[in-house]
Amino acid sequence: MSATETSLESSLQQLKCHFTWNLIEEEESLDEFEDKVFNVYEFLNSEFTATLCNILAYVKQRQGDNEAALECLGQAADFIQREYADQAEIRSLVTWGNYAWVYYHMGRLTEAQAYVDKVRQVCKKFASPYRIERPELDGEEGWARLKCTKNLNERGKVCFEKALEKSPRNPEFTEGWAIAISRLDYRPASQDPIEPLKQAIALNGDNQYVKVLLALKLQKTYEVDRAERLVEEALEKAPDATDVLRMAAKFYQKKGVLDKAIELLGKVSECLPNNAYVHFHIGCLYRSKVLQRLNIRASEISEEREKSVDLVERAVCHLKKAHELNGSLVHVCSYLAGLYAMADQFEQADYYFQKEFSKPLAPAAKQLLHLRYANFQLYQMKCEDEAIHHFMEGMKIKQESKEKEKMKYKLQKIAHGRLSKNDSDPKALHVLMFLREMSKGGLHPAAPLHEAEE
Known part of the structure; x- marks a missing residue:
């Protein structure tokens, strides 16, 4: 690597952009990452066009489609010039950083250096070479983390909190902060998301997605009438917004109104x-x-x-x-x-x-699958031996769960039923021996049946 290339790479690592935020988690593949970005998470529709274009550019480059990445970055740049003319330089820093990285990966080092220089020219005004502390940049990182990462919502919340320290009551950052907290509300120590969501709506009453998020949280507190009014209002004002429709479907599913949920998701499937x-x-x-x-x-x-x-x-x-x-x-x-x-x-x-x-499969999913398949063998196929095998395989999985208790009960019932007909039934005795071993927490459950019979 030449001295020029080494210097460029060092500069690139200092930029605040998607290529330096470590958005792909260690355990996931590129396909899994792409799937999350394009299909899983609901929000980020047209109101964050530049943000979404930057995320898509990052995904496209990671897929090896550099030309598509450049096209997405061009769309982001156009949107910023059109919608944020008075903040264009600051708002463009992330896009320019992404441009630099894409050109670097393409081996077009001159263009990469040109975009690094554009970033440096702006940062010099704040006495910093390549990165500055600005709420707009914290907000961009926050949205990227909420859109791209499954387990780092806490980091996204911190990004929006930093942005709000510098720009209190900013509707965009308040919304991101509220969404992050709503994703974390299953954690015992997390902040209650209801007040942050209310704040986001107070600052931007046109955000229908946040209204449905609030409705889902109110539904848990049994404020059902108030929650449903919010959902109806959101659907009336944003009847075609896929993120609103998907979340509203969850609301009606939880309420038990399955036909309404199916109707709403039917509209989503027409768009997606x-x-x-x-x-x-x-x-x-x-x-x-x-x-x-x-x-x-x-x-x-x-x-x-x-x-x-x-x-x-x-x-x-x-x-x-x-x-x-x-x-x-x-x-x-x-x-x-x-x-x-x-x-x-x-x-x-x-x-x-x-x-x-x-x-x-994860242990819990595999255990559940053994239970379902054993029930299928027992009740539909009338194959008790195969059912016993899968109940036992499910119980061997080190996962304490209600499924494990169900399998234990089924094995006990089968064994006692067989012994009532034949008190020396070898399979029934083997099952009971297996259950005794499992109850001791032994690492080596009962021997296979043919060994037990010898």
């Missing part, structure tokens, strides 16, 4: 036909409606049974679409398997169970 998460959510809602009807007796009118069949078909349609678009989604294959089992299509059910088993 290739978003796997939207199809997955719709499929899950139809699945919930199917489960609600499981207690319908066979003697009831055929019209009701036909409705159940129709719901199963709709659920399968959306879940299969989700699986086609994103084969790594957890639970989608086991949900499909369960629906096919309800429809007595056992071969298809087993096919999707095996597809789910082939995925790299």
Whole structure:
């Protein structure tokens, strides 16, 4: 590496931009990162065009599509000149930093150096070579972290808090701060998100997404009427905003109004036909409606049974679409398997169970899958031995859960049922030995059946 290139790389590392914010987490792949940016998180619609264009430029460059990255940065630059003419220099620093990094990765060092110099010229006015402390830059980093990272919302909150220290009551930074806190409210020590969300709405009553976020938090405190008024107002004022529609669907799902949630997500799927998460959510809602009807007796009118069949078909349609678009989604294959089992299509059910088993699953997800598959073998396939095997495999997973307790109960019931018919049943005795070993917390559960029988 030449001295010039070394000097340029040193300068690039000092810039405040997406390439120096470490937005991709260690455990995730580039595909997972891209999926989050494009499909998972709802907010950042048209009101943050420059911010979103910068994020997309970063993603495109990481994918190796440098020309697309430059195009996105050009759109960001145009938007800044149009909407922030009086702040153009400061607002452009992140975009210029991204330009420099993209050109550097393309090997076009002269252009990269030119953008580094543009940043330096502005920073010199604040007696700093390549980075300055400005609320606009803290805000950009905050939005990038909220949009791109799953586990660093705390860092995003800190960015917005820094911005608000320098620019109190700024609507944009207050909104970002409120969204970050709302994402963290599951943590015991976190701040209650309701007041920050109210502050954001007071400063910008046109932000419909934040209204629905507030409604979801109020719903938890049983202020249901007030929450629903906020959702209705948001939907009236932003009937086509996909982020508002997705969050409103969550509200109605939690309220138990599944048809309304499906209707809202149907509008989202028209705008985002290739978003796997939207199809997955719709499929899950139809699945919930199917489960609600499981207690319908066979003697009831055929019209009701036909409705159940129709719901199963709709659920399968959306879940299969989700699986086609994103084969790594957890639970989608086991949900499909369960629906096919309800429809007595056992071969298809087993096919999707095996597809789910082939995925790299977290311990809790794998344990749940063993429970579901064991129930399928026990009740649909009438294969008790296979069910026992999967109940035991699920229990071996070191994950204390209600699923583990259910498997323990099922094994006990099966064993006692078999012993009531034959008090020396070898499989029943093996199961009870296994359960005793597991209750001791032993690392080596009962030996396989053929060894126990010898």
